[in-house]
Amino acid sequence: MGTRRVADILKNAQPDEKVTIKGWVRTKRELKGFSFVEVNDGSSLANLQVVLDSQIPEYENLLKKINTGASVEVTGVVVASQGKGQRIELKANTLTVYGEADAETYPLQKKRHSFEFLRTISHLRARTNTIGSVFRVRNACATAIHKFFQDKGFLWIHSPIITASDCEGAGELFSVTSLDFKNIPKTETGEIDYSQDFFGKPAYLTVSGQLQAEVMAMAFQNVYTFGPTFRAENSNTSRHLAEFWMVEPEMAFCDLEGDRNLAEEFLKYIFKYVLDNCPEDMEFFNKWIDKSILATADNIINNEFARITYTEAISLLEKAKKKFEFPVEWGIDLQSEHERYLAEDLFKKPVIVTNYPKEIKAFYMRLDDGGKTVAAMDVLAPKIGEIIGGSQREERLDVLEKRIQESGIEVDSLWWYLDLRRYGTVPHAGFGLGFERLVQFMTGMTNIRDVVPFPRTPLNAEF
Ligand code: ATP
Numbered sequence: 001m002g003t004r005r006v007a008d009i010l011k012n013a014q015p016d017e018k019v020t021i022k023g024w025v026r027t028k029r030e031l032k033g034f035s036f037v038e039v040n041d042g043s044s045l046a047n048l049q050v051v052l053d054s055q056i057p058e059y060e061n062l063l064k065k066i067n068t069g070a071s072v073e074v075t076g077v078v079v080a081s082q083g084k085g086q087r088i089e090l091k092a093n094t095l096t097v098y099g100e101a102d103a104e105t106y107p108l109q110k111k112r113h114s115f116e117f118l119r120t121i122s123h124l125r126a127r128t129n130t131i132g133s134v135f136r137v138r139n140a141c142a143t144a145i146h147k148f149f150q151d152k153g154f155l156w157i158h159s160p161i162i163t164a165s166d167c168e169g170a171g172e173l174f175s176v177t178s179l180d181f182k183n184i185p186k187t188e189t190g191e192i193d194y195s196q197d198f199f200g201k202p203a204y205l206t207v208s209g210q211l212q213a214e215v216m217a218m219a220f221q222n223v224y225t226f227g228p229t230f231r232a233e234n235s236n237t238s239r240h241l242a243e244f245w246m247v248e249p250e251m252a253f254c255d256l257e258g259d260r261n262l263a264e265e266f267l268k269y270i271f272k273y274v275l276d277n278c279p280e281d282m283e284f285f286n287k288w289i290d291k292s293i294l295a296t297a298d299n300i301i302n303n304e305f306a307r308i309t310y311t312e313a314i315s316l317l318e319k320a321k322k323k324f325e326f327p328v329e330w331g332i333d334l335q336s337e338h339e340r341y342l343a344e345d346l347f348k349k350p351v352i353v354t355n356y357p358k359e360i361k362a363f364y365m366r367l368d369d370g371g372k373t374v375a376a377m378d379v380l381a382p383k384i385g386e387i388i389g390g391s392q393r394e395e396r397l398d399v400l401e402k403r404i405q406e407s408g409i410e411v412d413s414l415w416w417y418l419d420l421r422r423y424g425t426v427p428h429a430g431f432g433l434g435f436e437r438l439v440q441f442m443t444g445m446t447n448i449r450d451v452v453p454f455p456r457t458p459l460n461a462e463f
């Protein structure tokens, strides 16, 4: 008989079974002749209630050590619970304290703490109900993502974290260098001499694995990346991190239609998986964080997403009674307020918007007939706004070269990317999902800093 997890015991254990658990004390209640000790081991939201009889050796001494936060091992017998709130409890035969937690200084006492405060103790906050549930759901989302793609035969590829191709929006990039800041080599014209840097040229933390995913899709047909990406954007919002995870599927022989179908199927799959695997955590979010979470999940799983073109979106926004901060006209990049109006107020479900003006989208998106728009696709979600951004990629060499030139990027630097169009080019498409935005959407957590274990944001890289 080894140690069992609390989730397993709460679900499966029967009276008279002898079990051992290990975990951390959440609360202790002393009554006449015995005490209740709530133990949590991270496997579930619910604690296991341990009954500690005063007849147990060293009872008084033990009780002093069992404060909130202490780590314990308990061996005992499962009994049917007299109280309501739990089916069973554990009658302790022995209880060992591994490490005490001083009641005076342990920051997590039995009361509600604000998320702002919890962020200042990110090394301890996973021991709270809400943050614990967040990370179990985050794990389930990650598992669902891999399962979804693996079951479809997609290859998980590992795109590089350091890149030397600055393709999308400079200024948002973190530089990677091994130059000595106190003694930076300069060229004759006074610029930084990157030829002396580690890679012999400027290098950055990746903002997206897409270009590399395209390379791999041209050999394996269907691939996906799932890894960290970085943006040095100084935007202190509840939806932006400097380090976040992205999922980027890329499919050869696929067009915009196939792309958006996959995006919809994908989101539905993840929601269903999380509801099936984390029902307790999802009910917790629905009760304490956002009372519409379960209805939203149901809505996602059971309704078809709305599908409109950018041009249709603009005319819907122009007709809207709502006053927007950013004025609406054809050609603008949709702002968060516009996206949320469409998804939250108008359609009341996710909306897939396609065919954006080429001026506001990246060079690699396929130019539509007519030459004004590109085969882009954004999935807009209620409360979150853009959750997925994708496109059919430009597979025609001449068109792509022209688009690269227009966007001011040096064509030669993308020689390898262009080679994909020179040798065996095919229509292909993909999208990127911000993983933390997904977890936010799933749980109703309003601040993205609370769905990643150790948030990296401007002026903050503690822990
Ligand atoms: P936004 O307009 O919200 O800043 P974006 O247009 O910069 O998003 P993309 O470059 O299309 O986003 O990135 C793909 C996905 O990554 C987005 O749909 C979003 O879900 C997520 N994402 C983008 N930037 C961040 C960030 N700073 N922190 C967390 N997730 C992000």
Ligand code: MN
Pocket: 233
């Ligand atoms: Mn952005």
